[in-house]
Amino acid sequence: MLTGHQTWKFPIPPVILSTATVVGPDEGEGPLVNDFDIVHGDLMLGQDSWEKAERVLLEESTKLAVENAGLTNGDIQCFVAGDLMNQIISATFAARTLSVPYLGVFGACSTSMESLAIASLLVSSGAANHALAATSSHNCTVEKQFRYPTEYGSQKPPTAQYTVTGSGAAVLGREGRGPRVTSATIGRVVDMGITDPFNMGAAMAPAAVDTIEAHLRDLNIEPGYYDMIVTGDLATVGYSIANELFEKHRIPMHQTNYYDCGLLVYDVNTQDVQAGGSGCACSAVVTYGHLLKKIKSGEMDRLLVVATGALLSPLSFQQGENIPCIAHAVAIESGRRG
Incomplete structure (x- = not known):
């Protein structure tokens, strides 16, 4: 399975049975709006804090991904997820809602592929029949934690980037149709x-x-x-x-x-x-x-x-x-x- 120094080549390539994406209003105004499953019109998502709103993004994407795969939470042997919040609380609290075996990971913005790689390894090795990989971020929670709170209204240099508000999830299986x-x-x-x-x-x-x-x-x-x-x-x-x-x-x-x-x-x-x-x-x-x-x-x-x-x-x-x-x-x- 290990090929070269850093690469896993999967002898049984896991199938991506389903995916789900949930985004916020700015992403909904972008060129990919028609490719997202759920587009929210406000950043609060009906919650009383941005942090709680981010958790909802992750809960929505994982729930929809499992449903799109024709499965239930009981069919998922492992949920691999992470985010940018301190102690990856968005992922952990979403895992609390899912109530399935959970591995929390942190790779900052690389977490999407870190979680997908680990979930793929679990499925390919036979450690799981179905695994769920997911991550999330929220513009306001990230700005608040890493730079300046949104309310501060600080001017940003042209090299700065704009944190995506959204969540993406994928269900992997050992058998089935899909990429x-x-x-x-x-x-x-x-x-x-x-x-x-x-x-x-x-x-x-x-x-x-x-x-x-x-x-x-x-x-x-x-x-x-x-x-x-x-x-x-x-x-x-x-x-x-x-x-x-x-x-x-x-x-x-x-x-x-x-x-x-x-x-x-x-x-x-x-x-x-x-x-x-x-x-x-x-x-x-x-x-x-x-x-x-x-x-x-x-x-x-x-x-x-x-x-x-x-x-x-x-x-x-x-x-x-x-x-x-x-x-x-x-x-x-x-x-x-x-």
């Missing part, structure tokens, strides 16, 4: 000495390139093997840096369609989202909504999603620490091509 998870590359922590929490794209880009390079090397393939490679949430700044690094490392990304979820989820030219999207939900809702629909429709067959995460905390930032970053890659294929 399959064929491999996953577990990233290394990369620290390039960046300390600015308003420049996440620049901090995360080297980690994304490092993981993509490892994935290609471990599997002995070229970027053109995939119809599309997407990074998680590098946005305009990080996307540009990643392309420069690909060229420097002689990785021929021109052979494939390389995109970034932070540039897909919003229209950066018409929406006030600074450099583009970020947050755990960024890669989750784009992948589980927009990109998997492309696979199911036959528009593409092979997809590599490389979710990126900045592993800082308010404590580490206050102590003047650098921002270490990580990226995890998951390959999803239709099986229509050999």
Whole structure:
């Protein structure tokens, strides 16, 4: 199963039986609105705090994903999830509602693919017949925790990114119809000495390139093997840096369609989202909504999603620490091509 140094190649590729995506109002005004299952018109979702609203986002996406798979909570052997809140409370409280075996994970904004990789490993190995992977983020909870509260109204630099309000979930099974998870590359922590929490794209880009390079090397393939490679949430700044690094490392990304979820989820030219999207939900809702629909429709067959995460905390930032970053890659294929 271990291929090369960092990649799991699944001998029994888990099937993505169903997905579900739930987003907030800003995402509902973006170009992918028709690819989301539920679009909320306000950020509070009828709750009395943003933190409680984020938990509801995760509860809604997981409930709908299980229903879409034709299963019940009792059919799920493991729920793998995480978020950006202190002690991943959104995921933990959602797990309390689901009442199924639970593994909490934290990879910052890379959590979408970290949870999918672990859930895939559980299913492929036989440790679970069905596993549920999910994550969430909320613009106001993240701004409140990592930068300045939304009410403060601070001016942000153009390098800043806009946290996606939403949640994405996927149900995996050992058998069934649907796209399959064929491999996953577990990233290394990369620290390039960046300390600015308003420049996440620049901090995360080297980690994304490092993981993509490892994935290609471990599997002995070229970027053109995939119809599309997407990074998680590098946005305009990080996307540009990643392309420069690909060229420097002689990785021929021109052979494939390389995109970034932070540039897909919003229209950066018409929406006030600074450099583009970020947050755990960024890669989750784009992948589980927009990109998997492309696979199911036959528009593409092979997809590599490389979710990126900045592993800082308010404590580490206050102590003047650098921002270490990580990226995890998951390959999803239709099986229509050999």
